[in-house]
Amino acid sequence: MAYDTEIYHDNGAAFGRRTRFFRNADIGGVEWMYGVDYANGDRGWMLYMATGFHETIASLKASGMFLSRLDN
Numbered sequence: 001m002a003y004d005t006e007i008y009h010d011n012g013a014a015f016g017r018r019t020r021f022f023r024n025a026d027i028g029g030v031e032w033m034y035g036v037d038y039a040n041g042d043r044g045w046m047l048y049m050a051t052g053f054h055e056t057i058a059s060l061k062a063s064g065m066f067l068s069r070l071d072n
Contacts, residue, residue, distance in 0.1 A: 007037060008057055008067040011072050022048065022057060023068060 001035035005023075012019040012035075019035035023045070048055070061067050 004006070007038075007070040009070055010066055011068065021070065022060070024056050028054070030057060032058060 008022045010020050010022070020029050020032050021035050021038050022032045025031040025045075025047060027047075030048040032048045033042065033045050037044070057067060
């Protein structure tokens with residue numbers, strides 16, 4: 001499986017929520033996990049079901065979702 005190595009975040013902490021990390025899934029769609037879980041070594045990504053398999057990071061950003069590259 002070729003997972004997307006570019007990880008994005010929604011900066012949820014700035015809005016009083018937990019920050020979520022997102023990446024493009026190799027099967028289509030977008031995967032996510034909470035930032036705190038990723039920081040603790042968890043790599044159990046979950047499919048972002050709200051979008052279905054047709055969404056990508058680019059399409060989520062185009063529809064108005066704030067996502068920034070993790071390394072930025």
